[in-house]
Amino acid sequence: MASRTLSRPVLRRRAVTALLYAALVLFAVWVLFPFWFLVNSSFMTPAEAVAVPPHWIPEEPTLGNYSAILAGQVAPGGAQVGLRVLTALGESLAVGILTVVANLALGGTAAYSMSRFRFRGSRLSYFSVLFARLVPPIAIVAAFFVALRDLGLINSRYGLVIVYTSFTLPITILVLKNYFDGLPRELDEAALVDGASRLQALWYVIRPIARPGFIAAACLVFLESWGEFFYALTLTNQLTIPPVLAGFRGFFQFNWTTLAAATVLAVVPPVLLALVFQRYVVRGLAQGVAK
């Protein structure tokens, strides 16, 4: 059998491909290693979690950390977990969904008007909205606290929704305005000619076409709401999951394994969200960038 020799360009292309894959594998390990460490720890006892050298696979795996969280038992290490992790997960879900709904309703109409109407100060108005993202959260938390206290919304999911909506709106507006800018104006105009109002044109004509943009904005807003710690810490009494997770880092107890199990449960919703909607998110964001 005659041996096949590969040309130099082919060899070079294969070498580049191999290098790219090697880099990707390295990157994947870099990204996934902490997650592996987390999952691994969640099946350990506190003693095994601090073993030297570290155990990369639990030698005596335990479900104690998960059963403590799911059944409200005292965790290995003594943390009184109760059912607050599950309750907080539910609250985080509710806050995230309500924040997304509020964002899409307010941000969608705002982005549509910013995309379609030019008026004196329209650019200033757009940049003002984006500027709100630059304000450090700690600088305005006291103002939010006073407002929510006066409204009787401290330690309330609705209070958090108001706050989260106020600082996630710029993301929604940015993503959706860019998306709407990429859609031909003739579509709206045809609807208007047919007798639709602006809102009807947005709802019946633009919204179905802009679905990837809406989904991308919704995902970004949900993820930001899900992981937000500082406002949840200050404005609520461990209502949502981030401050509950922080509570496992105690003064006098070693709760790292319970924290690991609770964190694994807490990352399930955002990971599922990312997996299910990733192509929409990419398309939604790419549309804005490509414009």
Next chain:
Amino acid sequence: MGLGLSLPAAAALLAACSGEDPEATRRTLRFVGWDFLPDTIQTHLDTWSAVSGGTVELEVLPVTGYPAAIQTRFRGGDRPDLFYNFTYLLGQFLENGWNRTLNDLPGVEERIDALYPGARSRFVTADGQITSLPYFSAVFMNHYNAAMVEQAGFSGPPQTLQEYYDQCAKIKADGISDAPYESSWLNERIEEYLMATLLGEGITAFDDAAQPVFADDPRSVDVLEWWRAMYQDGLTSPTILTDDNPELIGGMTQGTFAFYAGHDYWLKIFNDVGGPAAADLRMAPMPGAGQTLLAGEVVQMGPDLEGTALKDAWDLLKFYTGADNDGNFTVPLTWVEAAALAVPYPSFFEDPAIQAAYPDYYDLGVITSEYDRAGTPAARALSWYQGFQVKVGERVNDMLAGDATPAETVANMADDAVELAAG
């Protein structure tokens, strides 16, 4: 021991005399604490409610972020009735009017007089304002691996800083441990180690006017020389400046380190976590014949209390921070059982129920003798002191990195303190 008055009864009596109906002015109290055994906190509040007839709502925040959250809430006008607080925030809260001083409350002097003398300055300012009562207290102890110390040929743990250095050097030279000494030298905790070591050497850190007199004592430089030698001669964990709880717990329970200087409750943590070296761990007094550093956090009263709410809050504060009206340390007993936390009253350690609650591996004789010599500079509760703690972390880090000599570091820290105190 019966330190408390029966305030509900007294309130009822007063109300009867004045014609006021206590139930009419009673309201639900708000109690803010951090996330350590929240179910137990709730049980205590329920117990108090059942006995007193008052009502109280619990709000729990995580320890991580508690200072930021509680200060933001106060800044935003929130005024809880009772709240946990860190002692380093006491001065700031007092200046801002965010807590109620306790001086006019019945029986408070008896409570303060019942404290260990060295604990008084944690709760009473230099001008006599009583700011708080103890949530828990702890003393600095030297935790050590008895098997390692014995293997290196020593009959017991070190009594002086020089012995500390020598034992670490021998343990390392004999190959028993590559990193004999571990502590929490994170930036924000270094000041605590500085104070513990200065006090141990009998050095007065701050005078009654909160002036940094440690710079006038040449032994302060010796303390920092020891500190630098331990680090630069490789006797500490190589990552001691960044090691946090998992590293130190793992290192002690797994037999990586021979010594850990820290609060006395750590021995229970080590034993609860367990590990091959856990059974070899003991605690001994910190080296030095001077004082040991008293640590711990506090419970305070909010400023907006009056009438029956004030009486209820005071009754609850006493119940929560010491002996109840029947003389039992009901609440502190549960903290001992859970985490070996104390309250700084001699009568606490004399209580048979408390003695029985401590694990067998605790030598209460050693702990109480440490409480007898425990103290803390009053300056540590002043509002400017937080800034000093940050500066000390930076200065000591610079010294360990070789960017400053111990003498320069002492002088710089003293200048920092004077500057910060002057505002």
